[in-house]
Amino acid sequence: MDKNLQISDVIALTQALLRCPSVTPEDAGALDVLQENLEETGFVCHRLTFSDEGTADVGNLYARFGTAGPNFCFAGHTDVVPVGDTDAWSVDPFNATIKDGVIIGRGAADMKAAVAAFATAAKRFIKESGDDFAGSISLLITGDEEGPAINGTRKVLDWMVKNGEKIDHCIVGEPTNPQELGDMVKIGRRGSFTGYLDVIGTEGHVAYPHLADNPVPHLAAMVTALDELVLDNGTEHFQPSNLEFTTVDVGNPATNVIPKSARATFNIRFNTHHSLDSLEQTVIEVLDRIAKECGCQYELDIRKNSSPFLTPEGEFSALIVGAIEKRLGRKPELSTTGGTSDARFIKDHCPVAEFGLISQTMHKIDERANVSDIEALTDIYADILKSYFAKDG
Numbered sequence: 001m002d003k004n005l006q007i008s009d010v011i012a013l014t015q016a017l018l019r020c021p022s023v024t025p026e027d028a029g030a031l032d033v034l035q036e037n038l039e040e041t042g043f044v045c046h047r048l049t050f051s052d053e054g055t056a057d058v059g060n061l062y063a064r065f066g067t068a069g070p071n072f073c074f075a076g077h078t079d080v081v082p083v084g085d086t087d088a089w090s091v092d093p094f095n096a097t098i099k100d101g102v103i104i105g106r107g108a109a110d111m112k113a114a115v116a117a118f119a120t121a122a123k124r125f126i127k128e129s130g131d132d133f134a135g136s137i138s139l140l141i142t143g144d145e146e147g148p149a150i151n152g153t154r155k156v157l158d159w160m161v162k163n164g165e166k167i168d169h170c171i172v173g174e175p176t177n178p179q180e181l182g183d184m185v186k187i188g189r190r191g192s193f194t195g196y197l198d199v200i201g202t203e204g205h206v207a208y209p210h211l212a213d214n215p216v217p218h219l220a221a222m223v224t225a226l227d228e229l230v231l232d233n234g235t236e237h238f239q240p241s242n243l244e245f246t247t248v249d250v251g252n253p254a255t256n257v258i259p260k261s262a263r264a265t266f267n268i269r270f271n272t273h274h275s276l277d278s279l280e281q282t283v284i285e286v287l288d289r290i291a292k293e294c295g296c297q298y299e300l301d302i303r304k305n306s307s308p309f310l311t312p313e314g315e316f317s318a319l320i321v322g323a324i325e326k327r328l329g330r331k332p333e334l335s336t337t338g339g340t341s342d343a344r345f346i347k348d349h350c351p352v353a354e355f356g357l358i359s360q361t362m363h364k365i366d367e368r369a370n371v372s373d374i375e376a377l378t379d380i381y382a383d384i385l386k387s388y389f390a391k392d393g
Contacts, residue, residue: 009104009123010378011371013037013116017392018096018105022079024147029076030112034119038063039103041137048159050151058144058151062160066136070168072388073138074118074381075153075346077145080107081363088365099126100369106371110362111161113319114173121381125389133389138167145342153342157349160177169316170352172218172343172382175359176328176335180329181373185320186354188237188310189344193268193279196301197222197287203260211256216250218296219262223248225286226266231274237310238271238336271336306340309347316351323383324355327376355380 007015013033020030035045043063051057064071083093083106091097100247103113104296122137140160159169177183178325199219204212223245231241245266252259266277280302291298312315315335324332330388348354361367 001284008375009099010116010120010357011376014103014108014113015375017112017116018103019077019094019108020078021094022143023080023082024145024185025058025143025151027059027078027143029139031061031143033057034078034139034168035061035063036141037119038163039042039316041126050155055148057151058078058142058147060143060152060156061141062138062156062165063135064138064165065122066133066213068135069166070388071136071138071166072348072385073107073140073167073170074122074138074173075170075342075352076111076115077116077142077152077342078112078115079109079143079146080110080112081146084298084365090221090366093367098371102368103371103374104219104366104368105244106197106367108269108361108367109357109359110367111173111356113176113300114356114368114377115139115375116172117378118173118381119227121385125383125385126376128388135389136383138165140167140170140346142342149342150263153337155344156172157345161349163173167350169388170346170350171320171341172340172341172352172354173356174343174344174354175356175362176338177355177356177358178360179357179358180330181370181376182324182330182332184335185317185324186336186338186341187313187334189269189306189308189338189340190241190271191274191276191308192305192340193270193276194303194305195266195268195283196303197266198299198301199262200297201258201260201262202300206256206258209258213296215259215262215296217321218260218290219248219264219296221294222287222290222298223264225290226283229286231268231270231282235271236272238308238332241268241270241274241388243268253368270308272308272361274308280304307346308336309344309346310336311351317353319387320353320384321354321389323380326383327380
């Protein structure tokens with residue numbers, strides 16, 4: 001640890017969270033740490049555990065200060081991905097070591113430091129404003145974001161609806177900045193569509209091809225046709241949709257046997273030009289055409305993972321941009337790039353945007369965050385709360 005380093009409340013909370021080895025679906029005490037911190041300020045905390053048959057129990061936390069509206073929510077997660085090769089780390093990945101102004105540990109960027117920053121910002125705002133400000137502040141924290149995302153945010157939101165808990169606006173603390181804090185705010189995300197394609201042939205000896213039906217050329221034709229699809233040219237806020245093959249498999253160890261089947265998996269990341277249903281129709285039309293041309297059969301298993309969404313630019317995004325400009329002197333880009341996040345569930349309940357730390361080291365060896373960035377993010381979150389409730393007060 002840096003000599004003579006002053007440990008602020010937000011850094012102490014970040015370290016406490018990082019020292020919990022909460023690799024999905026294990027909580028390892030992370031939610032206990034956060035709950036204790038929030039209850040000190042008067043947050044009412046609900047611990048919510050969900051599971052499905054065949055899945056592990058997942059712990060979640062919904063905490064709220066106040067009972068009136070509007071309810072400003074921060075959403076995030078305390079689960080992390082595995083550390084990988086522990087020996088490749090320069091420090092213990094769960095020790096929360098601070099070196100040269102940087103805190104190193106699994107979850108530092110994605111996204112325990114952001115959780116600590118918002119909790120600290122909320123406590124600071126409540127202390128300065130008193131408990132009579134016009135509205136409520138809440139945190140929706142899951143332990144299932146890095147995993148299947150089955151027993152986390154989506155089920156907490158269902159619980160909230162059943163229990164009359166309404167949120168009006170939400171910030172998700174994912175690491176959104178490519179290079180520097182304040183680079184980017186995410187106001188939407190592309191959708192995700194996965195296809196598992198299986199072409200059925202007839203097994204046989206390679207010396208007697210007339211007695212077999214080789215599925216590999218048929219699959220190759222289908223892969224080529226799907227790969228050549230130009231889905232769109234993008235929109236004002238979204239990059240063009242793209243279809244990418246992630247694996248092609250035959251599983252045939254023999255050199256003299258025509259295989260019975262051949263498989264491929266693809267994923268489409270798509271914008272608001274499309275829906276999950278329209279993409280299904282487009283893919284099936286292409287595959288049906290190739291199957292007819294080749295005289296082959298295929299099976300297609302589809303996973304409709306998530307739809308695209310966009311929070312239109314307006315008062316909410318301007319409030320976030322204004323807080324960033326005030327603290328950092330730079331205007332962030334409003335973007336929809338990147339993968340998916342739990343914002344895809346929240347967007348059905350309220351306007352949602354994402355803003356957190358720098359994304360460069362997330363999921364990597366020696367994941368890290370600048371101490372100064374965590375402090376600045378706390379200030380930005382606090383300024384957002386001040387502006388939000390001043391606006392509605």
